[in-house]
Amino acid sequence: MFPVAVYIKSKDGAAHFHNGTLFPVPIELRDIPRLSQYAKIENTGWSAGEFGYWRYCHALPTGDLLIVPGLILADVKRPSKRYPGYSQEWSRDQIQQFAIGISSYALGVIESAQEDLNLLVHDLRALSNAIYNSALEAQSWVEKSNYTEVRKRLDNVIASQAMLKMRTDALDFVGNPASLIQDSKIHAFRKIDKVIRCFKSSALFQRKVINLNGNSFGRVKGPEIFELIPYVLIDNAIKYSPEMYPIEVSVSESDGLEFSVESYGPFISQDEQEEIFRKGVRGRSAIASGAPGSGVGLSLAKKLVEDHFSGNVRVDQEIQSDFVDGFYYHKTRFTVRMPLVA
Template sequence: MKLGRLRSVRWKTTVAATLVTALVLGLASYFIVRLVERDLEGNARSALSSALESASHSVSGEGSTDGGGEADGGQHGGEGSGESGSPGDAQQRALADASVREVEAGVDAASNALLIIVPVVVVALGLAIWWTVGRALRPVRDISAQVTEISGSTLDERVPVPASEDEIAELAALMNEMLDRLQSSSEQQRAFVADASHELRSPLSTIVAAAEIASVSPDPIKLHKLAETVSGEAQRMQLLVANLLDLARLEEDRLELDTTEVDVAAVCRDAVDRFEEEVSAISLNCPAVARADGVLSQIEQVVVNLVDNAVTHAAGRVVVTVAVDDAEVLIAVEDDGPGISPEDRERIFERFVRLDSSRARSTGGIGIGLALVKAIVDRHRGAIRVGDSTALGGACFEVTFQAATYSIHPESTPCP
């Protein structure tokens, strides 16, 4: 038998149960034999005592019947009396020997029977345990065989779930759930690598083409334009890499955030000032102070990405609103662009998603900004929602953070 089989659960369970059963039956047999021997000896002593008592009474009765003859032949009577003791002793010894032989015969018979019965029972029980455990572990062997066939390229396969509805079936179901998560993670990783490669290929191709043109063109004006092109594409790659690193850090970091009080109103004012030259009309409605618990750099990134997204898709107008109550700080960013259809309102927070696939990459962004916004909001245990703007007719993004202080704020129109 192979060493692996000797270490199996089936083998260990069978050996352990068989040894315990053999020990229990052996001790039980020993005590049973001792009890039988003691009972037989007790019965033999009782029978011997009864026989001796009966014999004693018989001898006493004969002596009293012959008592008149003792006067005439005292000497003979005395000798006869001495001689009569010998047959009684022989009878006692014979009865004792017979009792001992009966006890020994009974004990030997019981011992011989147990010597045959106990090993047979132990072997039969061991075989029954071996078969039962093997049958119970058969689904485990099937699961193990299936798991060995699953690799990184076959994560769509699943382990068989037995119909027993026991712990093994529960384990198989949990393994299938784990495989579902692994498959989903693997698919996301492959899609992420493909999208990132695609995003990097475009600026790299532009940079290579510009370098090739610059190497053969002596025109300073053309070289200046090529330098601007290369600089723009390099900045675009730098932004992409920075956003990807931020996403990776947010997903890997599971520690509590080191939060401080952040003035969201000031952050929004800075963002509006930054984009006021890129759109026809951008306005801000907010209280003097709106403090939230969070990380300043990450909240700034959320506001900047939302405003940048609104400016990119707006026809000419963007409105940023900040509102505060006892529990949370609300940031709403609205635009007068085409809006977002209800079926796309969850998908836009995925990586590298562009709702308009025909949009040029130079105007449509890199598809990371909103995914980064959602990751930061989730990390702050806030909420983000997208809907239609009732005031401007375009999209409306709402983000909430936990408020640090209470401030009076003007009324604002929420997203429907």
């Protein structure tokens, strides 16, 4: 995991030792008595250990302590006890820069996790509010005996609850891909239609319309969370498309199932067309648009399509653009293909 030996002491009292993959320390510098000594280190900075081997302690942004033990420093007297094959010398600056690098990486992980959490909380709060407000409106229409309006509000509650389930399914899959249940034969068109109906209310609120074109009677084989694929692509389209621009979802089948989500969105450069499907990667123009995102959705869709439905997904974009509210938007199409089963 680390090129040099590292002892990490968590703020909750737990501790973990990782021997260096490139420069491991001998057993005499990582036995139980030595690990007990490292556990007692509280102050950051340099300290001398037994036989002239040094330790460096650095505070991580998590609140944990990173201790690099068993060091032979170039600027001090050589250790009084030597171990065969262990002679690598280090400058203080090399070790300090290593610790700073670990700190920077840990900080990046924390910030990324916090951003993902903020987006999740935002989504869950919005869905919770939608369910609550629709229920209140339904209650009001019940008192007026207008059951047509009651039905509409209850449909909104069901749609919002379905969206909530898809959001939590996505979170569960990202955290634990092994949680997938056994594959089954799925009527893909019904799942896509369900996702669109779930999105319609929130899309209209943002002055965006989703149209469904085509049909398919075939089935695909894979886990029941198939709807996460159209969910991600349609959510992406709603997030980035300007107001009053339609989102076209098309479904067809010949040699297999094909469905696409077409909308206007930020420019995707040639070098980004594969990269945006990698976890944590967002296009430069997508970031510049100001729309929130973590770069997880498209990677999730690609993983599901390729690993669980034996298909593929790609993005195509037209060069011609529309200039809306100070930003250039290009017609963008995400296309998914996967085999049908009998």
